[in-house]
Amino acid sequence: MSPFEIVAEPARRALMDALVAGPKPVGELSDAAGLSQPNTSRHLRILREAGLVSVTPDAQRRLYALRPERLIELDRWLIPYRELWRSSLDALERHLDEGS
Amino acid sequence: MSPFEIVAEPARRALMDALVAGPKPVGELSDAAGLSQPNTSRHLRILREAGLVSVTPDAQRRLYALRPERLIELDRWLIPYRELWRSSLDALERHLDEGS
DNA sequence: CACTTATATAAGCCTCTGATTATCTACGTC
């Protein structure tokens, strides 16, 4: 599954956003993302298989952590578009500066 | 439809990629993206409704052009993750520099 | 005005995926 598809799902973005602050067990992620426990596990599994999170067992809990490297692909795809919107924003700015 | 979902679809990324070079009519987009004509029209409609492309009639043709502004949302979402992978890449670099 | 080209829309099918409910496993505690 491509990072694009992974990130398309709001539930998964919510989980990832909750992980930005640091590793968390499933229970906390479930609460933070407002997902049921099984659903949380399912999406975490998808994230894990896509290489976007890692797991380390901690007694009966599992600590999930972000592995953001695969998002670089997304970032690289954005590059040409970024330049486009920059130039259009620049144009707008110039337009405003002219006071016309 | 969120930009995340829009961009999740390979066919739509192909269309957008073809538009980076500049506006194009449907026929060229269809060829460039390797999509059937109706399918091309369908995805272009989705892109249009999401505000990612604009259309200007040109006789019996329709010229589609990129409107990349809405991708800014995607870019902003990436910011915290970008910092994470930067720091991990930096760590790797330091590690290699140490020659250990 | 018939014909062709360019594009849009409609209908239908099929697959994929997300959510829920219920169950199973593993670990810790008393």
Added chain:
DNA sequence: GACGTAGATAATCAGAGGCTTATATAAGTG
């Protein structure tokens, strides 16, 4: 070793979305 907690998995269901085929509109061309 019974019980409670944390998490994973299975089964099922429902809905969304993609692709194709067929048809419609609209604008040029003879």
